[in-house]
Amino acid sequence: MPRPTLLGVLKDPAVAPLFIARGVSTTGNGFGRVALAWGTLHLGYGPGGLSVALACQALPQLLLVLAGGVAGDRFPRRTVLISADLLSAVTWTGLAVCFTAGSAPLALISALAVCSGVATAMFTPAAEGIVADLVAGDRRPAANAVLRQSTSTGLILGLAVSGVTVATVGPAWAAAANAVSFAASAVLLSRLRLPPRTRHKAPLAAELRQGWREFTARQWLWVITLQYTAVVAATTAYAGVIGPLFADHGNGGSRAWGIMAGCQALGTLLGGALAARLHPERPILVAVLATAPLAGPMLCVGLDVPWPLVAATMLGAGVCQTTFGVLWSTTVQNDVPADALSRVASWDLLGVLALAPLGLLIAGPLTTAVGLSITATAAAALILAATAAALLSPQVRQLRAPTPQQSAATPVSA
Numbered sequence: 448m449p450r451p452t453l454l455g456v457l458k459d460p461a462v463a464p465l466f467i468a469r470g471v472s473t474t475g476n477g478f479g480r481v482a483l484a485w486g487t488l489h490l491g492y493g494p495g496g497l498s499v500a501l502a503c504q505a506l507p508q509l510l511l512v513l514a515g516g517v518a519g520d521r522f523p524r525r526t527v528l529i530s531a532d533l534l535s536a537v538t539w540t541g542l543a544v545c546f547t548a549g550s551a552p553l554a555l556i557s558a559l560a561v562c563s564g565v566a567t568a569m570f571t572p573a574a575e576g577i578v579a580d581l582v583a584g585d586r587r588p589a590a591n592a593v594l595r596q597s598t599s600t601g602l603i604l605g606l607a608v609s610g611v612t613v614a615t616v617g618p619a620w621a622a623a624a625n626a627v628s629f630a631a632s633a634v635l636l637s638r639l640r641l642p643p644r645t646r647h648k649a650p651l652a653a654e655l656r657q658g659w660r661e662f663t664a665r666q667w668l669w670v671i672t673l674q675y676t677a678v679v680a681a682t683t684a685y686a687g688v689i690g691p692l693f694a695d696h697g698n699g700g701s702r703a704w705g706i707m708a709g710c711q712a713l714g715t716l717l718g719g720a721l722a723a724r725l726h727p728e729r730p731i732l733v734a735v736l737a738t739a740p741l742a743g744p745m746l747c748v749g750l751d752v753p754w755p756l757v758a759a760t761m762l763g764a765g766v767c768q769t770t771f772g773v774l775w776s777t778t779v780q781n782d783v784p785a786d787a788l789s790r791v792a793s794w795d796l797l798g799v800l801a802l803a804p805l806g807l808l809i810a811g812p813l814t815t816a817v818g819l820s821i822t823a824t825a826a827a828a829l830i831l832a833a834t835a836a837a838l839l840s841p842q843v844r845q846l847r848a849p850t851p852q853q854s855a856a857t858p859v860s861a
Contacts (some may be wrong), residue, residue: 461640462581466594468635470601472532478612478621479539480708484691485701486546486618487556493729494692496553498811501687503557507564507805512572512800516793517654519573520786524580525639532633533571538562546619575792579780580641588777592723595769603709606724610705657789661783667731667842668791671775672798677833678738679799680701680806685745688810689823690823696819698754710758711744712764721766731755731797731846734774737767738834742827745810749824781849 450566483504518527541559545551581591605624612621656759663669688707694704701828727733743760805824814822837843 457526464635464638465577468532468598468632469594470597471635472535472628472632473598473601474553474605474692475539475601475625475632477602477708477712478609478628479605480624480686481541481609481613481701481705481800482546482618483560483619484687485613486542486622488620488691488695489546490551490553490556492553492556494688494811495810497691498688499553499806500556500560501683502804502808504560504567505683505800505807507561507716508568508571509797509800509804511565511568512793513655513790514622514793514798515569516572516658516731516790516796517651518569519789519793520654520658522571523641524789525575525636525641528570528577529633531566531573532627532629532636534566534569536564536626536629536633536731538566539622539629543619543622546617553611571796572789573794575779576785576788577639577641577661577775578776579788579835581639587780588724588726588773589705589775591773591780592769595722595772596716596719599712599765602712603716608705610702613701613705635740643683645817654790656852658787661787661791662794663732665782665842666840667846668779668795669798670837670840670843672733672795673717673734674738674837675799676801676831677829678741680802681797681829682741684806684810685748685823685826687807689745689748689814689819689826692811692814692819693748693757693823694754703754705752707744707761709760710798711761711765711768714762715769716765717762718766718769719773722770725770725774726848727774728847729845730774730778730848731842732838732844734778735834735837735843737770737774738837739763739831740767742830745823745827745830749820749827751810751820754755770843778848779845836860 483500484497490496492500506558515527538559541562541604545556545559563712564689578587578590578594605628609621612624690707691701691704694700694707700708725733740760741764743764744757747760779791779795786812810822
């Protein structure tokens with residue numbers, strides 16, 4: 448069976464709404480990333496206030512992701528995704544109003560950031576499982592790559608325009624654009640038609656235990672989750688605080704940061720094209736090795752190089768980020784039972800996000816205390832140390848991809 452291409456997916460009415468919706472919502476997310484950072488700074492709250500707002504956005508993702516995993520396996524995943532998108536649309540409308548007013552309590556900004564985090568906690572586990580609902584096993588690598596290409600394309604568009612938008616008309620318009628994108632995504636997702644799926648009737652605790660058993664039964668899975676606990680803490684602090692502060696301190700401002708972040712998004716788009724054709728015999732080993740270059744942009748900020756060079760390293764980091772994501776998602780979808788995918792994804796996300804709020808919370812004050820350069824270098828060192836530690840796992844080094852016959856035999860979630 449031929450592997451799907453971006454054009455082929457967009458022509459397939461069974462799956463096209465998912466890929467288009469993700470592209471639309473990530474376009475808005477490109478606006479949202481810049482809007483929240485510069486909106487909070489323009490309200491006068493500084494690095495400390497920015498850290499608080501971003502930590503409030505990240506904390507619900509950590510606290511509620513397990514509930515999101517159960518919801519993604521128990522209820523129709525389409526319904527969960529639409530509900531999360533609608534909540535996001537309302538939240539970003541509220542933020543747009545706050546930024547338009549030019550004066551809003553940090554507590555209100557933080558509360559809206561919490562709502563954004565709740566929506567993400569519900570959306571992400573269900574999104575991990577819905578690919579397996581729609582695409583058969585042998586087509587999942589390419590489908591995962593196409594999904595990342597569509598989201599990367601959207602993010603590139605959003606980030607490319609958001610910096611100019613914030614600089615010319617202000618962060619309120621960027622926040623409003625994000626709200627519209629989530630509403631449009633909800634409409635597109637409503638067009639998905641999925642076959643009926645057996646829903647779990649067990650108590651919440653029992654379902655969580657079953658997901659935990661599936662998660663802990665695979666050494667490679669929990670080892671990489673531990674690795675990415677450190678990696679995500681560092682990359683989140685960089686994207687939310689370190690990078691914007693670097694740009695704001697005489698390195699091109701919001702326009703330059705939009706270009707830098709757009710370069711990383713462009714890298715993820717290019718990485719999708721590469722990953723669709725990459726079929727390593729040991730996919731998890733390659734995925735872990737692809738993590739190390741994510742430290743590159745932080746090292747450049749630590750050395751205070753010109754921002755175009757930072758943008759170039761972010762391009763390379765984006766390629767590696769998507770390579771990891773495609774290999775990781777495909778391996779999980781092929782190895783974990785389809786009716787447990789959302790719960791396993793939620794346990795993974797719980798570990799991955801465990802230190803993200805702390806990283807955001809301390810990044811701002813840390814740059815004030817020890818300087819931006821030292822903070823960025825420490826974030827890079829954390830990524831490299833976690834990657835080296837993950838390579839100590841035998842399963843990470845030795846797990847092999849299924850044969851084409853095994854992939855073809857993988858059942859599609861019903």
